[in-house]
Amino acid sequence: MALSRRAFTLGAVATAGLTATGLAINPQAASAATYTAYLKTYFTESPNQSAANYGLHLAVSRDGLNWSPLNQNNPVVTPTAGDLGLRDPFIFRKQDGTFVVVATDLYGLNFGRNSQYLHVYDSTNLTSFTGYRRIQMHTYNNVHTWAPTVFWDAGRGQYAIVYSANTTTDLFLVNYTSDFRTVSAPQTYFSPGFPVLDADIHVDGGVTYMYYKNLANGNLYGARSNTGAPNSFTTYTSGLRQGNAIEGAHLLKRNDGSGWWLWGDSFSPVNNDFYLWGTNNIGGNSWSVLNQRDYTPPLNSKHGSIVGITEAEYNAVVTRWGLPNWVRLKSSNFPDYFVRHLNGAIRIDPYPFDPHRDQMWRMVPGLADSAGVSFESVNVPGSFLRHNGYVARLAANDNSATFRADATFYRTAGLADSAWSSFRSYNFPTYYLRHAGYVLRIDPLSSSSSASDRQDATFRVTS
Known part of the structure; x- marks a missing residue:
């Protein structure tokens, strides 16, 4: 199906009182701060689905390894349009230092349901999530829009939203945006000749790194590009896998600058939720498995994302949502x-x-x-x-x-x-x-x- 090169518009009206004005971009806003903690987004499931909740959940961590759910592990906000639930919430710190959350428009395990939209929220300091809307990413029929990730494409001067889709095969599409309200027409971003799922992308030292799942063999891989442009990536790592099945690759640079973590999520609620690797050199092929003694994911958490936060942001989010009253x-x-x-x-x-x-x-x-x-x-x-x-x-x-x-x-x-x-x-x-x-x-x-x-x-x- 051919798509016009028009800009897609919102599938829902933004919250009253909020405008769609352009960003006052300050590229130094995010990097100038010192991050002393981490915030994680996720949804919840359990083996018999009694703990399933498809709202936006938050957890905090001082060390990036052991997590405390906020709001007693209840959602801080839940979608009110589309499928009335979200999966795979991805949080990103924008160029002005504020946050955006994008998430799959899907409730529960109904993977045959194919939405053309993503859920979107804005947040100034993580104490509220406002401006709820859905953005239409494509007009394909019977094509899903799963597991979005976001990065800043400095060459374009725009944000890239990359997500899993199944057009001719399982591949990644990309739409570009300046405001997370209107987006460019979709382009194929990565289709390496085998089916792929769940991209996560970070730019570091002028190199764009992408980690993904190869559906043909079930392993996670890393690819890189000197431009971050569509179809410019070369896979450079061996396959990574723990447990019986793994997906939901999530790449995180440590706050202390000493290396990187790579999280992998089991795709079934009846399996262990997360596995973890670490490396001191993101450009190499030397990931080490971390012992499960070293990390504790939030209770019942599934496929999400992690962002570094400042001390002020940590204190604000804990004050607003509260730490668990249980252990x-x-x-x-x-x-x-x-x-x-x-x-x-x-x-x-x-x-x-x-x-x-x-x-x-x-x-x-x-x-x-x-x-x-x-x-x-x-x-x-x-x-x-x-x-x-x-x-x-x-x-x-x-x-x-x-x-x-x-x-x-x-x-x-x-x-x-x-x-x-x-x-x-x-x-x-x-x-x-x-x-x-x-x-x-x-x-x-x-x-x-x-x-x-x-x-x-x-x-x-x-x-």
């Missing part, structure tokens, strides 16, 4: 396992699972000693993790002295890793909470215990 406990030696309750038992199981709230705990002052801690179940309020016959159980608080003592622990430096935590029993002061055969119990442990026993008793308190 999760991640196992040291089974780093994809989390402490949860199941039919009254306390155990560790591989994430993700449902009900997902079984792993969420309110870590409150100790019932027997406020200097310690107790763990109250989020989805069974009034019930606490306690030991009984040395085995951990979830039980309703009967307010007896025995119950309060059994449910109280002292948080100490982790027996296997001082940056993590261990939990010493209040009423058995040489005993620690640990897993054995995936079930939690208390056993006598110390710094001289075996390495395996100390790892069993070490957890990361995360969210």
Whole structure:
């Protein structure tokens, strides 16, 4: 189907009171700031879809590896047009230092639904998302518009919106824009002779880097171009893959300037959500797999994006949306396992699972000693993790002295890793909470215990 070289217009009217004036572009606005933290966008799914939510979710991180969901892992805004849901939200800091979010117009798992549009939001400082609209990217019938990414094309003096489409094959299209309200006609951006999906693009040192999934073999690859122009990329890395299946490549330059991370998302909600690689040289072919001990994605998060933020932006977004009022406990030696309750038992199981709230705990002052801690179940309020016959159980608080003592622990430096935590029993002061055969119990442990026993008793308190 031939497309005219006209500019496409909005599929929805912008929020009242907002104008479509041009950007006062300041190329130094974004680069002059010092980024001290990161913000992530995503949507949520879980194995049985009980945690599925297709609104815009946010999380923050100081180190870019371990994440805290904002707004109690609820969406901060949800589309009101098109499919009434979004996937693959991509956040980009524009030349004037403000933000834009573009996202796939799709609710749920109905991948046969093909929209010509993308959802778009504006944000000045991440405390609100306004100007909601949809922009029409093409006029093809039965062609999807998935997983957008954005970069600034300095040669054109415009933003490029690149997305997955399936015209003659699975390829990437690009539309150019100055305001994220009107866009140029689409062009083929990357079609290497095999089907591709999920581009992410960053410009660094005058080179444009693109990471993508090769659908023919299921691996992620990196390509680069000296111009960033359509059809100018050459693949330069070997294939990357972790787990049974991977997609959603997301490339991120570290705030400290010491290297890059590459995230990959499993495409199924029943698999582990994210995998991670790191490199000190984006131009090389030397990606290293990071251990899952080193990173913790937001709860139930799926395909999104990450941007560096300033200290002021971090403080503003946390103040506006709030950090979680619950914690999760991640196992040291089974780093994809989390402490949860199941039919009254306390155990560790591989994430993700449902009900997902079984792993969420309110870590409150100790019932027997406020200097310690107790763990109250989020989805069974009034019930606490306690030991009984040395085995951990979830039980309703009967307010007896025995119950309060059994449910109280002292948080100490982790027996296997001082940056993590261990939990010493209040009423058995040489005993620690640990897993054995995936079930939690208390056993006598110390710094001289075996390495395996100390790892069993070490957890990361995360969210």
